Amino acid sequence: MGSNVAVLSCYEYDKDNIKATIKEGFSHIGIPDIRNKSILIKPNLLMPAEPHYGVTTHPVMIEAVGELLLEFGAREILVGDSPGNALSNIENLYKRTGISSLENKEGFRLVNFSREGIIDVDNPGGMVPVFPLTKIIKEVDYIVNMPKLKTHNFTLVTCAIKNMFGSIPGFNKSKMHAVAPSPEGFSRLLVEIFRSVGPDLNIVDAIEGMEGDGPSGGTPRRFGRILMGYDPVAIDAVGGWMLGYNPKDIYTTRIAGEMGLGENSLENIEIFGAKLEDLFGHDVKKVNTVYNVTNKLSSPIFSFLSKRLVKFIKIYPEIDDDKCVRCEACLRSCPQKAIDKFDGRMKINYKKCISCYCCHELCPQKAVMIKKNRLADILWLARD
Numbered sequence: 001m002g003s004n005v006a007v008l009s010c011y012e013y014d015k016d017n018i019k020a021t022i023k024e025g026f027s028h029i030g031i032p033d034i035r036n037k038s039i040l041i042k043p044n045l046l047m048p049a050e051p052h053y054g055v056t057t058h059p060v061m062i063e064a065v066g067e068l069l070l071e072f073g074a075r076e077i078l079v080g081d082s083p084g085n086a087l088s089n090i091e092n093l094y095k096r097t098g099i100s101s102l103e104n105k106e107g108f109r110l111v112n113f114s115r116e117g118i119i120d121v122d123n124p125g126g127m128v129p130v131f132p133l134t135k136i137i138k139e140v141d142y143i144v145n146m147p148k149l150k151t152h153n154f155t156l157v158t159c160a161i162k163n164m165f166g167s168i169p170g171f172n173k174s175k176m177h178a179v180a181p182s183p184e185g186f187s188r189l190l191v192e193i194f195r196s197v198g199p200d201l202n203i204v205d206a207i208e209g210m211e212g213d214g215p216s217g218g219t220p221r222r223f224g225r226i227l228m229g230y231d232p233v234a235i236d237a238v239g240g241w242m243l244g245y246n247p248k249d250i251y252t253t254r255i256a257g258e259m260g261l262g263e264n265s266l267e268n269i270e271i272f273g274a275k276l277e278d279l280f281g282h283d284v285k286k287v288n289t290v291y292n293v294t295n296k297l298s299s300p301i302f303s304f305l306s307k308r309l310v311k312f313i314k315i316y317p318e319i320d321d322d323k324c325v326r327c328e329a330c331l332r333s334c335p336q337k338a339i340d341k342f343d344g345r346m347k348i349n350y351k352k353c354i355s356c357y358c359c360h361e362l363c364p365q366k367a368v369m370i371k372k373n374r375l376a377d378i379l380w381l382a383r384d
């Protein structure tokens with residue numbers, strides 16, 4: 001249906017207002033034919049966190065979208081995700097994120113990706129031959145991708161493309177980090193996962209997103225927007241722009257565009273509801289990544305140096321013992337098995353660590369800090 005993106009103003013999680021806003025969005029991008037279809041809504045439910053933390057797609061958004069789709073003739077609305085921490089209790093996840101309020105709602109059904117079974121989906125010409133995806137995605141007729149707009153320590157941005165990572169249930173997600181440890185390699189893998197799932201419609205919760213050390217350790221940020229469109233790459237191009245990035249500086253957006261999976265050039269995207277220049281997130285706090293240190297240097301001298309010294313720039317996780325409650329979520333989620341418990345304290349083995357920041361992402365106590373070495377600090381201060 002083209003690379004149109006509706007960017008709609010909406011400041012509060014008020015269901016009636018959200019429904020009216022989304023209806024307006026459909027008047028721009030076109031109403032999908034979903035009559036009698038079984039629909040999966042795939043929100044971002046990264047971890048068991050209450051909606052006010054700005055980490056997960058807000059339950060009122062999901063309810064509003066589901067109700068509208070039922071009004072448009074959908075047969076049933078399934079809602080599900082698989083959290084980052086493979087051992088997370090799904091019932092607790094749904095309760096804390098507010099999704100369990102939809103459990104007994106007519107027309108809705110909550111699903112557990114891990115319990116519904118897994119199918120291997122071919123990934124021709126890709127980095128791995130198959131992806132173990134939740135069976136649900138092949139059983140429904142239509143997938144509505146409902147990400148949250150956030151900064152992300154590893155991939156810079158998490159929005160429509162990255163949200164499909166949750167289609168891989170449980171521990172298999174950690175294995176993907178081990179397959180592709182670099183941000184660029186992992187981003188390519190994310191694009192291939194997104195291609196294998198193939199969401200039909202994208203509705204982004206950018207009413208409240210996140211800035212700084214996202215996707216969980218940053219600060220909630222009220223953008224007051226809902227983004228809608230059928231082209232997830234175009235959605236991510238606009239979403240990345242709202243977070244202060246040129247879309248082609250974001251690996252997932254660039255690679256997806258190069259693979260012909262959507263439009264990543266802002267000049268080729270028709271935006272309804274806002275002006276592109278008004279959307280740029282010039283004051284949005286960025287994440288701490290080596291990429292952010294090296295690629296945004298204003299001084300040619302520092303830029304020259306950083307390219308030669310990149311292997312000496314270190315940005316690494318460090319556990320704050322005072323905040324840590326020894327829940328071991330980091331230990332269980334680390335794809336490199338680089339975290340262990342010694343004398344009752346969590347320790348990172350930096351020889352094994354690949355700086356994927358999963359531990360930072362999934363720590364419920366925000367006890368995993370992202371630290372920079374002296375060189376990274378100097379270059380960071382030299383940024384724009």
Ligand code: SF4
Pocket residue numbers: 319323324325326327328329330331346362363364365366367368
């Ligand atoms: S660092 Fe965080 S995730 Fe790891 S044990 Fe401590 S509180 Fe749990």
Ligand code: SF4
Pocket residue numbers: 317333334335336337338339348352353354355356357358359360
């Ligand atoms: S210690 Fe943390 S950053 Fe390092 S590999 Fe493990 S999860 Fe990733």
